Amino acid sequence: MKFEFDMSGSKWAIDTAACIDLSIPVDCKNGLGAKAWYIDRPTTVPVQLGDWVGNVAKGGAVNFNDLRINPHAHGTHTESLGHISPNQESVEGLFDEFFFEALVVSVAVANDAVITCKMLKEALDKIDSGFWPAGPRALILRTLPNDLNKRITDYDHKGWPYLGVDAAQLLVDMGVEHLLIDTPSVDPEKDQGALLAHKTFWQFPKHPRLKATITEFIYVPDKVQDGPYLLELQTAAIVNDATFSRPLIYALEAL
Numbered sequence: 001m002k003f004e005f006d007m008s009g010s011k012w013a014i015d016t017a018a019c020i021d022l023s024i025p026v027d028c029k030n031g032l033g034a035k036a037w038y039i040d041r042p043t044t045v046p047v048q049l050g051d052w053v054g055n056v057a058k059g060g061a062v063n064f065n066d067l068r069i070n071p072h073a074h075g076t077h078t079e080s081l082g083h084i085s086p087n088q089e090s091v092e093g094l095f096d097e098f099f100f101e102a103l104v105v106s107v108a109v110a111n112d113a114v115i116t117c118k119m120l121k122e123a124l125d126k127i128d129s130g131f132w133p134a135g136p137r138a139l140i141l142r143t144l145p146n147d148l149n150k151r152i153t154d155y156d157h158k159g160w161p162y163l164g165v166d167a168a169q170l171l172v173d174m175g176v177e178h179l180l181i182d183t184p185s186v187d188p189e190k191d192q193g194a195l196l197a198h199k200t201f202w203q204f205p206k207h208p209r210l211k212a213t214i215t216e217f218i219y220v221p222d223k224v225q226d227g228p229y230l231l232e233l234q235t236a237a238i239v240n241d242a243t244f245s246r247p248l249i250y251a252l253e254a255l
Contacts (some may be wrong), residue, residue, distance in 0.1 A: 003254060007230075008101055008132055014230055014250035016245075022140070022180065022218040022247040024151050026075035034217055036155040036184035037073040044068075057176075066200040071242040073184075078215040081202045082241035084195055090239045094211065100178055102138035102231035102249065103127060104224055108142055112159030112188065112202045123158065123226070131228035138231045139171060140249070142220040151219050155184050162188045167237035168200035172209075178233060180215040180247055215245055228252055 001016045027033045031041040044065045046055035054064025070078040075248060082089035105123045107115050143161045160183040168186070171179060179186065185198040203209050215233065229249040236244045 008134060011255040012230070013253040013255055015253075016250070019232070019250050020221065020224060022232060022249060023076040023215055023221050023245065026063075026069060026183040026226065026244065028069060032152060033075055034151055034153050034155070034184070035143045036075055036189075036217075037068060037070075039073050040068075040157050041066065042069040042074045044050040050240070051225050071238075071240065071244050075244045076215065076245055076247070078235050078245040079207055079214050080213060081084045081144050081210055083214075084198050084202065084204055085208070085241075088241050090241065091213065091235055091243045091249055092170055094213065094238055095233070095235070098232055098234060100137040100231045100233065102140055102229045103136040103179075104226050104249070106142045106144050106146075106219060106220075106226050107161075108145075109161040110201070111161065113161055114164040114176045114188075115141070115161055115167050116141075116164045116239045117170045120167045120170055121226060123237045127227055127241060136228070137176065138180065139174075139176045139219060140180045140218070140229075140231070140247075142182055142224075142226075146222055148181070148219075150182060155189070157189070157195060160184060162186060163195050163197040163201075165200050168197045172203060176215050177209075177211060178215065179229070180231075180233075182218050182220060184215065186214055215247060216246060224249070 004013045024034050026042050028042040028044040042068050046053050053060045056063050074164050080089050080091045080094055088143040106117050109115050150234045163186040187195050234246045
């Protein structure tokens with residue numbers, strides 16, 4: 001289908017059949033996929049009630065599995081301010097809408113190295129800013145090199161690129177409400193619980209941005225060029241500070 005709509009004072013069109021999925025699947029059956037934070041890989045176990053087993057191959061009428069999974073550690077997830085707040089505000093119920101003006105931005109950076117404000121500004125300067133006069137509501141950050149192994153890496157004790165406080169503040173100043181990144185966290189793997197990028201982006205605790213979200217563990221394919229897109233950010237209806245999510249982006253056609 002082709003949708004036509006008004007956004008940021010201009011008319012646009014998207015082809016819904018040409019969406020690009022930025023999520024990393026969670027494979028409980030095979031225990032595969034990207035992971036972090038020192039816990040086991042996701043697993044699936046058939047429910048057993050007396051003589052009844054929830055596994056067709058073992059004689060059950062249906063497959064009926066318990067899943068052991070953690071949204072922060074296994075695959076693409078979206079976090080609310082509740083991730084760092086004592087109130088544990090949930091992602092569920094946070095969104096009034098699911099489509100946002102977005103920019104895909106790529107930054108070349110080494111593992112366990114900081115993405116600075118200067119690096120982010122230089123990357124943004126290469127993109128036509130005229131698409132979103134009021135600024136993008138979402139920013140999708142791709143780190144380079146963009147190895148396909150990001151989708152299956154065990155990040156434990158490996159480190160990853162992370163967002164500097166000055167870069168996080170730049171996004172706040174730009175009015176970015178939804179930040180998406182292709183690492184397990186916007187903060188470094190080992191920071192003694194400082195969580196400075198999280199706190200800066202959410203302006204916590206002095207001026208908390210209750211509607212802002214951070215989505216981690218995405219993967220942006222190489223075929224996606226830096227620039228403007230329409231983002232559809234769908235989240236699983238789970239009451240928690242983080243939930244599994246499926247960010248989809250659509251190329252824009254100006255009308």
